[in-house]
Amino acid sequence: MRTTSGRFRALSSPRSEEEWVFVSLPAPDEDPDAHEYEPAFVADSEVLAAVEPGALVSATLDWEASPPTVSELAVERETRYRFVPETTNLFEAAQDAWAEAVTGGAGMNSTVLRNTDGEETGVCYVFGDRGGDLFDEFRRGTRPIEPLVLRVNRSRDDAEMARSVFVLDPVGDPFVAVAVAFDREGLLARTMRDTYLDD
Known part of the structure; x- marks a missing residue:
């Protein structure tokens, strides 16, 4: 299984209600000015049911599917x-x-x-x-x-x-x-x- 973990801004997708946009965020010890803030479309799932668009989350993405799915998630801050x-x-x-x-x-x-x-x-x-x-x-x-x-x-x-x-x-x-x-x-x-x- 090919997975990546990190911190993301979870945004509603402009393409479909069946997916989200996850924008990668810097790690706490990383220089935020040097971060790339890469976006990725992520499939909607029950794991995301309680997440509001804009939340700062820690998540693990499973890239075996397209778009990738979220296998683990924790909300760090409930920004909108x-x-x-x-x-x-x-x-x-x-x-x-x-x-x-x-x-x-x-x-x-x-x-x-x-x-x-x-x-x-x-x-x-x-x-x-x-x-x-x-x-x-x-x-x-x-x-x-x-x-x-x-x-x-x-x-x-x-x-x-x-x-x-x-x-x-x-x-x-x-x-x-x-x-x-x-x-x-x-x-x-x-x-x-x-x-x-x-x-």
Whole structure:
């Protein structure tokens, strides 16, 4: 039996509900900036029944089948990743961040998100996407989101907290927004789910 074990970000597959995308993550003692973050399509199974898209997992993949199957799995952190195509009514902070990027001639920008009391609740990154492919690259794992989450974790003293990540593809705009809510169950994450998702 040909198997490999490691840490992965488990994402919902854009191709089929019968599979997942597993993006390889660095080991705890590995330099995350040197990691390749390779994606692989993985067959759905009962082992994954309780896993939410975005969870950080330790898993063993069995490569005898195509796509590979998960033979062992443990959830390390219950982070959520959600992808929202054709987003309408994009929040103002993301629009302002992109306007600043355009004014400065930059292809990306970021801004800290705050609640009404001025407390930091998340970070929004915006990336130019004139070709219209960036959202799909994020969703397929070929363009890793993980470095953005690592950047957030490095800047905070709650690095072990489960985040909630929203990748938004606004209708009619040449950019993609990635919002990282610091607290998976916090007000920002709940507001994003209520605004852009059905659940």
